[in-house]
Amino acid sequence: MIQFAGHSTAFDRALSLMPGGVNSPVRSFAAVGGAPVFIERAEGAWLESVDGRQLIDLVGSWGAAILGHGHPAVRDAIRAQSENTVSIGLASPRESDLAEEIIARVPSVQRVRFVNSGTEAVMSALRLARHVTGRRRIVRFEGGYHGHADALLSGAGSGVSTLGLDGEEYDATSDVTILPYNDIDAVKRVFDRIGAEIAGVILEPISGNMGVVPGDHPWLRALRNLTRRSGSVLIFDEVMTGFRVADGGAQSLLGVHADLTTLGKVIGGGLPVGAFGGSADLMDQIAPAGPVYQAGTMSGNPLTMAAGLAALRALDESAYAALERAGKRLQAGLEQAIQDSGFTACVQRQGSMLTLFPGLARVQSFSDANLVNRRQFSRFFHAMLRRGVHLPPSPHEAWFVSLAHDDEIIDAIVDAAAASLRELRDLSTKETTS
Numbered sequence: 031m032i033q034f035a036g037h038s039t040a041f042d043r044a045l046s047l048m049p050g051g052v053n054s055p056v057r058s059f060a061a062v063g064g065a066p067v068f069i070e071r072a073e074g075a076w077l078e079s080v081d082g083r084q085l086i087d088l089v090g091s092w093g094a095a096i097l098g099h100g101h102p103a104v105r106d107a108i109r110a111q112s113e114n115t116v117s118i119g120l121a122s123p124r125e126s127d128l129a130e131e132i133i134a135r136v137p138s139v140q141r142v143r144f145v146n147s148g149t150e151a152v153m154s155a156l157r158l159a160r161h162v163t164g165r166r167r168i169v170r171f172e173g174g175y176h177g178h179a180d181a182l183l184s185g186a187g188s189g190v191s192t193l194g195l196d197g198e199e200y201d202a203t204s205d206v207t208i209l210p211y212n213d214i215d216a217v218k219r220v221f222d223r224i225g226a227e228i229a230g231v232i233l234e235p236i237s238g239n240m241g242v243v244p245g246d247h248p249w250l251r252a253l254r255n256l257t258r259r260s261g262s263v264l265i266f267d268e269v270m271t272g273f274r275v276a277d278g279g280a281q282s283l284l285g286v287h288a289d290l291t292t293l294g295k296v297i298g299g300g301l302p303v304g305a306f307g308g309s310a311d312l313m314d315q316i317a318p319a320g321p322v323y324q325a326g327t328m329s330g331n332p333l334t335m336a337a338g339l340a341a342l343r344a345l346d347e348s349a350y351a352a353l354e355r356a357g358k359r360l361q362a363g364l365e366q367a368i369q370d371s372g373f374t375a376c377v378q379r380q381g382s383m384l385t386l387f388p389g390l391a392r393v394q395s396f397s398d399a400n401l402v403n404r405r406q407f408s409r410f411f412h413a414m415l416r417r418g419v420h421l422p423p424s425p426h427e428a429w430f431v432s433l434a435h436d437d438e439i440i441d442a443i444v445d446a447a448a449a450s451l452r453e454l455r456d457l458s459t460k461e462t463t464s
């Protein structure tokens with residue numbers, strides 16, 4: 031592994047205390063080399079490192095920070111709620127506040143259960159799908175990431191693919207069928223053969239965890255029709271896309287509705303959260319309304335509920351219009367920089383999430399995404415970091431723009447990218463001529 035930067039004191043300390051020095055592998059710089067930047071403060075679109083560097087943030091708490099860091103409405107909500115309750119482990123009206131907001135805005139959700147992470151939301155949704163169908167088999171897609179439950183890691187995107195792990199050793203069950211993303215024929219073949227065994231199909235309707243790869247509309251419609259016909263549960267994992275790509279998530283944007291939806295990230299206003307929801311019929315199978323057990327000591331805790339509600343209330347029509355404008359400006363700037371540098375790369379975007387894939391012209395599936403030039407990405411990542419822009423340290427992640435990324439900040443990112451791409455081009459010219 032190429033070391034780009036010396037280990038920092040903060041990283042050395044963390045390394046001696048936590049595996050790899052981090053509490054989630056996607057935070058490590060394992061894929062790009064060097065020591066992660068340790069952050070002391072975050073405000074708007076900016077991060078401040080422990081050594082006082084100001085960096086433009088495109089990680090955005092992996093999508094949660096859609097309003098920008100430390101948004102006053104969210105801060106105030108957390109502060110005010112903390113005066114009343116922090117954690118009670120009992121019912122509070124704050125749960126209904128956020129539930130009402132979500133149910134009003136996500137087309138296919140009539141009832142919701144809050145949990146503490148996206149991983150939990152997906153595990154619970156799968157259990158529910160298996161219960162209501164009386165079947166075991168789950169269909170999922172290469173490059174999708176649905177949390178770190180055993181059965182869902184094989185062929186997963188996000189940190190699993192970033193670190194070059196295939197997740198196979200964790201594939202604790204043979205009840206999971208993994209198909210290529212955006213491949214209608216593969217899905218049809220499986221449903222022809224074993225449709226009656228399939229409890230649920232889970233997917234990111236717009237993938238963010240192999241980088242941004244939108245699901246093709248005909249493929250999504252085929253999934254909707256096939257699951258309906260075979261009595262399987264269609265599960266949209268919108269932990270990333272929910273309230274990110276549009277009000278109500280990918281399903282309101284695409285007009286294809288799921289039976290169950292998992293949420294997370296944005297709906298917690300930056301605090302730990304997950305949720306799953308669907309029709310009242312389905313959701314009322316969950317305990318104590320029904321027999322499917324699902325529980326959590328901290329679930330629906332009032333601080334998270336208050337922060338989430340403040341965030342969702344700030345996400346009105348004009349906010350989504352502004353996010354779209356910012357994403358579009360960034361994409362256009364990056365594409366111009368790519369063209370000017372003569373570098374091969376493509377930019378794929380949905381709203382305020384976007385990925386630049388070095389070495390590729392178009393990405394529609396995980397096998398495409400895996401052809402990304404990882405070495406060039408690592409160089410690009412560090413070239414950007416030197417210029418004060420913190421990207422997600424992986425070629426298989428989305429970059430997240432927030433409402434705090436104004437034109438000036440977007441243009442600064444584009445300028446940094448143009449200079450970084452020129453640097454990369456000069457480097458590779460030198461390498462091929464020497």
Ligand SMILES: *Cc1c(COP(=O)(O)O)cnc(C)c1O
Pocket residue numbers: 146147148149150152175176177178234238239267268269270271294295303304
């Ligand atoms: C982030 C993510 C998860 C996992 O959520 P955690 O809160 O990290 O457990 C699941 N699915 C998708 C699509 C995600 O982006």
